[in-house]
Amino acid sequence: MSMLAEHIDLQAYNSFGLAVNARYFTRAQTLQELQEAVAFARANSLPMLLLGGGSNVLLRADFPGLVILMALRGITEAQGPAGTVLVSAAGGEPWHEFVQHCLARGLCGLENLALIPGCVGAAPMQNIGAYGVEVKDFISDVKVLDIGSGAIETMSNAQCAFGYRDSVFKGALRGQKIVLSVTFALARGAAPNLSYGALADALSDKGAAVSAQDVFDAVCAIRREKLPDPKVLGNAGSFFKNPVLCAQDFARLQQAHPALPSFAAPGAAGERKVPAAWLIEQAGWKGRQHGGAAVYEKQALVIVNRDHATAEDVVSLAMAIMASVQARFGVRLEPEVQWIPALETPLV
Numbered sequence: 303m304s305m306l307a308e309h310i311d312l313q314a315y316n317s318f319g320l321a322v323n324a325r326y327f328t329r330a331q332t333l334q335e336l337q338e339a340v341a342f343a344r345a346n347s348l349p350m351l352l353l354g355g356g357s358n359v360l361l362r363a364d365f366p367g368l369v370i371l372m373a374l375r376g377i378t379e380a381q382g383p384a385g386t387v388l389v390s391a392a393g394g395e396p397w398h399e400f401v402q403h404c405l406a407r408g409l410c411g412l413e414n415l416a417l418i419p420g421c422v423g424a425a426p427m428q429n430i431g432a433y434g435v436e437v438k439d440f441i442s443d444v445k446v447l448d449i450g451s452g453a454i455e456t457m458s459n460a461q462c463a464f465g466y467r468d469s470v471f472k473g474a475l476r477g478q479k480i481v482l483s484v485t486f487a488l489a490r491g492a493a494p495n496l497s498y499g500a501l502a503d504a505l506s507d508k509g510a511a512v513s514a515q516d517v518f519d520a521v522c523a524i525r526r527e528k529l530p531d532p533k534v535l536g537n538a539g540s541f542f543k544n545p546v547l548c549a550q551d552f553a554r555l556q557q558a559h560p561a562l563p564s565f566a567a568p569g570a571a572g573e574r575k576v577p578a579a580w581l582i583e584q585a586g587w588k589g590r591q592h593g594g595a596a597v598y599e600k601q602a603l604v605i606v607n608r609d610h611a612t613a614e615d616v617v618s619l620a621m622a623i624m625a626s627v628q629a630r631f632g633v634r635l636e637p638e639v640q641w642i643p644a645l646e647t648p649l650v
């Protein structure tokens with residue numbers, strides 16, 4: 303294993319910038335270092351936490367086990383079926399740089415997912431998505447390390463059971479696999495995806511001649527306008543998922559609130575996705591501060607570290623928002639950010 307450090311402050315390793323400590327900390331730059339780190343944790347019965355960019359976690363307390371910083375790097379290319387190119391990227395590759403790499407090679411599809419913070423390895427975990435695209439649309443397979451057996455396995459797209467901000471890695475296989483690399487099936491010169499209204503609007507002056515680079519530039523511009531840069535203002539992107547309501551619940555809510563925006567949901571007939579940001583804003587939370595944590599002024603779905611927030615500040619603000627949206631709209635918000643330890647686990 304590479305160097306094992308003790309009592310490390312994780313502030314620089316989580317995009318919220320919360321100051322919590324790890325009992326043990328190591329960086330895995332090779333598969334062997336990763337395997338040795340996993341063996342150390344297992345031999346000492348330590349809980350393990352794998353961090354990539356740390357951009358989708360809420361570290362609620364000091365971590366009593368081993369934090370492994372995923373630092374596997376490398377990108378390879380192979381010919382895929384039907385003229386596609388299979389691009390494999392190691393889990394520790396920074397996501398946005400990977401998107402830029404593909405664009406520079408003329409490989410299209412991921413440009414809608416530009417500027418998402420974090421690493422490639424986290425992308426399948428939560429099935430990252432933005433501006434009309436979910437990463438599952440381009441994932442061919444995922445190579446994982448099974449923590450229990452030490453085996454290296456390849457999981458197909460179907461085996462990953464992708465859903466909206468969801469995968470088998472967050473469900474049935476939670477805590478059992480480490481993503482080593484992801485293989486994407488990309489095409490040269492594919493037609494751009496302009497299904498997201500605000501993106502199509504931003505590119506309307508280009509007519510039919512919209513390139514992948516145009517989409518990339520427009521997505522970057524929209525994100526810079528709406529979302530805070532975690533390097534400047536700590537945050538973990540959308541804090542909650544957009545709730546998906548059944549036809550009945552949606553009809554009830556829409557009747558009470560005719561201005562309620564909604565989007566088609568891919569699930570059962572009549573299901574609608576409603577923007578959590580709208581519910582939170584209508585409940586009066588936009589811009590409100592609680593301790594050092596606040597609801598971002600330009601996007602109510604984002605909680606920011608405004609002023610030396612503690613984990614407790616973020617947690618109590620999030621809980622207050624959930625209670626208020628439940629009381630006002632009868633809708634239960636579900637966190638999108640992974641809470642460590644989990645929301646249900648009381649802190650001792």
Ligand code: EPU
Nearest residue numbers: 432433539540542543544563577579580583600601602603
């Ligand atoms: N809205 C408000 N108030 C706000 C912001 C938005 O009422 O402060 C309403 C508006 O009606 C707007 C709608 O919410 O039309 C949707 O807003 P936006 O386009 O900003 O997207 P979102 O639904 O809030 C989702 C993703 C983002 C992704 C964008 C763009 C989730 C949990 N979040 O946000 O993903 O970038 O769509 O596709 O699905 C992330 O996961 O970290 C993330 C940033």
